[in-house]
Amino acid sequence: MRVSGWLVPVLVARATGAGLVGARFLAAPSYSRDYAAVTGRPETVRLVVRGLRCVDTAERLGGQFEDVPGILRYVAYASRNEARVTYDGAVTGPDAVRAAIEGPVVDPDSGEVEFGVFEVVSVDGRRMR
Numbered sequence: 001m002r003v004s005g006w007l008v009p010v011l012v013a014r015a016t017g018a019g020l021v022g023a024r025f026l027a028a029p030s031y032s033r034d035y036a037a038v039t040g041r042p043e044t045v046r047l048v049v050r051g052l053r054c055v056d057t058a059e060r061l062g063g064q065f066e067d068v069p070g071i072l073r074y075v076a077y078a079s080r081n082e083a084r085v086t087y088d089g090a091v092t093g094p095d096a097v098r099a100a101i102e103g104p105v106v107d108p109d110s111g112e113v114e115f116g117v118f119e120v121v122s123v124d125g126r127r128m129r
Helices: 007-025 055-065 094-102
Strands: 031-034 042-050 071-077 082-088 119-123
Touching: 031 055, 042 094, 055 071, 055 082, 055 094, 082 094, 094 119
Parallel strands: none
Antiparallel strands: 031 071, 042 082, 042 119, 071 082
8 A cells, every 4th residue: 555755744743743632631640649648628739840850850849748747648740840739728838838849959869958959830820930
């Protein structure tokens, strides 16, 4: 069977476009972590985070919530630079979540402290700065 020279590139372009559009709706989490059982009144905040790029950075960002009281769950979508944090609204709030993300990061291997690793770009669709 002979195929026209233009048909293959058109099919590849359509398949690529369909994949990109589909990924927007069917994204799987890159990393998730539970910190505590759900108590109080759980609320979830959606953040776009500069510096959240892959599974490793998603896991590293998850370490930022270890000592924050009221954090219940963290789910990262690295392909979207997005983090969803569920917290107990009676204990903490979005400002504490943002402060934890943008705070100094301790490298677990070397023990070095790094600043400016993560930056919150938007919170629930509202741009920051």
